[in-house]
Ligand SMILES: Cc1ncc(COP(=O)(O)O)c(C=O)c1O
């Protein structure tokens with residue numbers, strides 16, 4: 001299996017090389033040169049398998065034999081044994097044909113654990129094999145950071161630097177990162193927003209001189225392995241509800257677009273999906289683009305769903321590459337224009353996207369209303385991100401006959417303030433997080449300046 005860049009200029013890489021890097025050298029993101037596909041029989045055979053066994057079947061073709069089957073299976077089994085639910089991402093039926101896919105049973109209570117528990121193990125495997133060390137730089141709006149730390153902190157060959165926007169993540173999210181006092185874990189609160197943090201991470205991939213030759217690795221969804229691991233739960237949920245014999249639809253709270261893009265990849269590989277609904281908070285660029293072809297930046301707003309407070313959505317580039325029939329030059333030109341002025345997609349690619357994708361945007365007042373309403377109707381206490389999905393699924397659903405699966409991307413305990421504002425007394429943290437709010441924290445506060453951040457990384461890496 002070879003991986004190529006969405007901008008068409010960088011060299012193709014193997015699986016191992018693509019996992020051990022971040023962005024392509026031309027500024028693009030890596031995608032598989034050709035997508036494997038599932039036959040109907042192969043999908044039907046997955047019904048009833050354990051999550052780990054489905055994951056092995058979905059992931060194996062992307063690895064292309066670069067990890068032997070026994071080791072790959074073992075890494076997958078170990079990764080998912082850290083989840084507190086045997087189904088890893090269980091489905092919960094809300095009404096006649098609406099389901100929640102609970103993605104918050106991992107160690108840090110958000111969907112990021114699904115990919116990062118595995119990515120940490122794959123990185124460790126490759127680095128040990130090579131006898132190399134690496135530096136991780138990641139940007140987080142709150143959930144990737146703790147999941148990456150949890151997935152990688154036991155890897156002695158990794159130093160991990162996570163940039164989060166100062167005072168813009170929830171207290172639980174911050175403490176999940178900053179109370180890990182391991183020698184190889186470094187948290188930086190950036191005086192800026194998530195887009196600033198992500199831009200600095202991307203700029204660091206573009207010019208790695210500050211690391212004097214030490215390898216830099218990404219844990220954000222710019223790393224293909226994140227997308228690969230996230231595909232699995234779409235397949236698992238689809239076959240559990242009758243695929244390949246019937247279609248399913250997914251509604252996905254979205255921002256950096258890695259989650260829903262993984263679903264789209266599963267669809268391209270043969271999973272029968274009727275519709276993907278992209279749910280956004282008030283930072284609605286994805287909705288504006290899909291609904292009105294308004295691909296333009298607006299000021300980033302702080303919302304009650306802070307993990308989705310993102311304007312520049314990395315993985316949208318991967319979708320554009322597909323929509324533009326893999327024309328890297330056209331994607332590069334569009335994204336260059338987007339940097340400087342409002343942009344719009346060409347007619348044909350937009351029409352292609354609209355065949356599969358719908359969207360809906362949900363403001364803060366509605367998030368609170370939905371948390372109350374969903375609880376009254378179903379007994380479920382939704383986190384504010386899942387609430388955007390719940391409402392979008394109701395409003396943008398193509399039909400009632402196709403099962404709708406809304407991704408419950410985080411546990412409400414991570415966002416107690418929003419839950420309390422919605423009128424609930426609060427949510428208890430699960431037992432493994434007992435004492436989190438009293439533990440010692442360690443983090444640096446830095447200006448949103450690339451030099452300052454790179455100096456911090458260069459001085460602290462071991
Ligand atoms: C809880 C939660 N929901 C939804 C999202 C959006 O997912 P994506 O960035 O993959 O679109 C994020 C962060 O990315 C998140 O942390």
Ligand SMILES: N[C@@H](CCOP(=O)(O)O)C(=O)O
Nearest residue numbers: 140141142143144220221307
């Ligand atoms: N919401 C994310 C933002 C980063 O997304 P990623 O999927 O690209 O890692 C977060 O919680 O950090």
